[in-house]
Amino acid sequence: xxxxxxxxxxxxxxxxxxxxxxxxxxxxxxxxxxxxxxxxxxxxxxxxxxxxxxxxxxxxxxxxxxxxxxxxxxxxxxxxxxxxxxxxxxxxxxxxxxxxxxxxxxxxxxxxxxxxxxxxxxxxxxxxxxxxxxxxxxxxxxxxxxxxxxxxxxxxxxxxxxxxxxxxxxxxxxxxxxxxxxxxxxxxxxxxxxxxxxxxxxxxxxxxxxxxxxxxxxxxxxxxxxxxxxxxxxxxxxxxxxxxxxxxxxxxxxxxxxxxxxxxxxxxxxxxxxxxxxxxxxxxxx
Numbered sequence: 001x002x003x004x005x006x007x008x009x010x011x012x013x014x015x016x017x018x019x020x021x022x023x024x025x026x027x028x029x030x031x032x033x034x035x036x037x038x039x040x041x042x043x044x045x046x047x048x049x050x051x052x053x054x055x056x057x058x059x060x061x062x063x064x065x066x067x068x069x070x071x072x073x074x075x076x077x078x079x080x081x082x083x084x085x086x087x088x089x090x091x092x093x094x095x096x097x098x099x100x101x102x103x104x105x106x107x108x109x110x111x112x113x114x115x116x117x118x119x120x121x122x123x124x125x126x127x128x129x130x131x132x133x134x135x136x137x138x139x140x141x142x143x144x145x146x147x148x149x150x151x152x153x154x155x156x157x158x159x160x161x162x163x164x165x166x167x168x169x170x171x172x173x174x175x176x177x178x179x180x181x182x183x184x185x186x187x188x189x190x191x192x193x194x195x196x197x198x199x200x201x202x203x204x205x206x207x208x209x210x211x212x213x214x215x216x217x218x219x220x221x222x223x224x225x226x227x228x229x230x231x232x233x234x235x236x237x238x239x240x241x242x243x244x245x246x247x248x249x250x251x252x253x254x255x256x257x258x259x260x261x262x263x264x265x266x267x268x269x270x271x272x273x274x275x276x277x278x279x280x281x282x283x284x285x286x
Contacts (some may be wrong), residue, residue, distance in 0.1 A: 034070035034118055039066060127191050134176045138193030141224040147209075147216045149194065150201040167269065171216045172198035173223035173260065175230070177251045179242050188234045188245045190252075192227035196221060214280065215270030221260050221283040228254045 048057035056210030070135040131140040139149050150169060177190035230252035237245060 022270040032071075034067040037065040038064045039057045097169070112140075127189075130176065130178065130189070130191050134191070134193055137197075138174060138176055138195055139199075140176075141194075141220060141227070141285075142193040143217075143221075145194075145213060145220055147201055147213065149196075150199050150216075151196060152203050153200045169201040169212055169216055170199060171219045173219065173256050175223075175227060175249060175256075177249050179245050187237055188249070190227050190230050190234070190249055192220070211270055211273075215276065217265070218263065218276075218280050218283050219260055221285045222263065223256050224285055225283055226259070229255075 002160055041060050045057045045060035045064060046053075048060060093162060127140075134140060139145075147169075150171075172195040174193045174195045175190045176193050179188045233248050234245060235254070237248065263279055266272070267279055270276050
């Protein structure tokens with residue numbers, strides 16, 4: 001039990017377990033696993049350098065850098081299929097090199113983690129991780145809003161809302177986006193969301209429950225429509241600077257507000273059933 005290696009590994013295992021528990025998600029696991037392996041690889045590299053085993057140290061250093069690229073990719077370019085394919089290719093190459101170098105037993109498992117982790121990015125849609133990031137603040141777009149998605153307010157609180165206090169429900173659309181500072185394709189991406197803190201419904205909804213929810217759903221669909229258009233435009237701006245990308249995102253976000261105002265005006269906030277049906281069909285989303 002006094003073996004220093006056992007003690008160090010035990011402490012690292014406990015710390016790692018705590019980190020994973022605190023992250024509380026698959027994305028957290030994917031993010032922190034390679035960081036732990038990066039630290040182990042660097043320690044191994046230093047150890048082998050001190051033992052004059054430069055070949056093993058060189059490979060361990062390569063593995064460490066490979067591991068570090070995974071959280072970097074998750075932060076900036078995880079939606080980039082080309083980047084993921086490149087990382088998998090490098091993993092396979094390093095694995096082949098490793099087979100000719102002794103004393104690298106732990107590398108096999110580390111590389112397996114790297115290959116499996118990067119492969120995840122090839123099959124998960126690029127919005128998946130972003131949707132998990134915003135779940136505490138926003139409701140990512142979905143085709144079936146429920147009243148549980150809205151914040152419930154009482155009559156007294158409604159009076160503090162100004163012009164929107166007269167509505168039985170009110171949705172506030174938002175864009176959640178990431179600009180890829182690594183300049184990989186696509187350079188930025190946005191997802192349509194509903195701002196939880198600014199979207200509300202009154203405590204007791206009247207007989208128009210279903211119609212009211214449908215009206216708010218179309219507002220949400222309008223947001224999704226323009227988020228899709230924003231992503232189409234952003235995908236054509238490879239290498240664009242952040243200011244240029246933000247201009248595009250802001251433009252389409254403003255279009256959401258203008259289209260929403262027009263929608264409310266022409267449908268009389270959902271009271272005009274004919275116009276409501278027209279707009280519902282126009283912005284029908286699967």
